[in-house]
Amino acid sequence: AQKVTQAQTEISVVEKEDVTLDCVYETRDTTYYLFWYKQPPSGELVFLIRRNSFDEQNEISGRYSWNFQKSTSSFNFTITASQVVDSAVYFCALSEAPGSGNTGKLIFGQGTTLQVKP
Amino acid sequence: GAVVSQHPSWVICKSGTSVKIECRSLDFQATTMFWYRQFPKQSLMLMATSNEGSKATYEQGVEKDKFLINHASLTLSTLTVTSAHPEDSSFYICSAPGQGRGKAFFGQGTRLTVV
Numbered sequence: 001a002q003k004v005t006q007a008q009t010e011i012s013v014v015e016k017e018d019v020t021l022d023c024v025y026e027t028r029d030t031t032y033y034l035f036w037y038k039q040p041p042s043g044e045l046v047f048l049i050r051r052n053s054f055d056e057q058n059e060i061s062g063r064y065s066w067n068f069q070k071s072t073s074s075f076n077f078t079i080t081a082s083q084v085v086d087s088a089v090y091f092c093a094l095s096e097a098p099g100s101g102n103t104g105k106l107i108f109g110q111g112t113t114l115q116v117k118p
Numbered sequence: 119g120a121v122v123s124q125h126p127s128w129v130i131c132k133s134g135t136s137v138k139i140e141c142r143s144l145d146f147q148a149t150t151m152f153w154y155r156q157f158p159k160q161s162l163m164l165m166a167t168s169n170e171g172s173k174a175t176y177e178q179g180v181e182k183d184k185f186l187i188n189h190a191s192l193t194l195s196t197l198t199v200t201s202a203h204p205e206d207s208s209f210y211i212c213s214a215p216g217q218g219r220g221k222a223f224f225g226q227g228t229r230l231t232v233v
Binding site (some may be wrong): 035042043044045047050091095105106107108109110111113 | 152156159160161162163164167209211213221222224226227229
């Protein structure tokens with residue numbers, strides 16, 4: 001069975017602090033995709049990153065960075081120098097193996113609510 | 119980039135009535151679309167997979183007679199909540215896989231309130 005666990009329900013930081021959101025996943029597939037989405041109060045899902053299970057390189061995009069460790073089945077997300085606008089719910093998600101006919105079907109973690117205080 | 123448009127963005131209806139939510143892929147064809155439901159402060163849970171030209175596939179515990187899904191064309195899937203009750207109040211969001219493996223495009227979501 002596939003499962004995504006985000007153990008941190010809520011995190012509160014002060015602006016300019018760095019913060020890491022944890023994500024641990026379970027899957028029997030050898031090929032899969034991992035995602036991070038941001039959900040502001042409006043509800044819309046904002047795509048942040050997609051990572052192929054074959055690619056374990058860490059990625060940095062501005063103040064965002066992602067650490068993918070296949071050995072520990074983790075895909076953690078770090079925001080450097082957090083800002084008030086980063087306040088939102090963040091979801092980690094897993095998709096089934098490509099080619100299975102289910103591409104686009106996502107299994108979401110429980111979400112982490114990040115509050116960045118000024 | 120590919121866009122999925124969902125309508126309406128919010129709706130309030132009386133208990134016992136039915137509500138239809140539309141999900142359109144605007145610049146690409148989607149033979150498959152997914153419908154998710156999100157209760158307040160909870161995660162998104164897949165309700166069903168909508169298949170163009172065939173029956174939808176429902177996840178365990180989702181009532182197919184209550185949540186009617188129709189995927190009549192390659193760009194439109196609809197979810198109808200029949201005989202809605204207050205416990206159906208939730209955020210419903212659709213997605214469609216885009217070209218290229220692993221891509222998923224989400225609609226804006228529909229906030230349903232049943233009073």
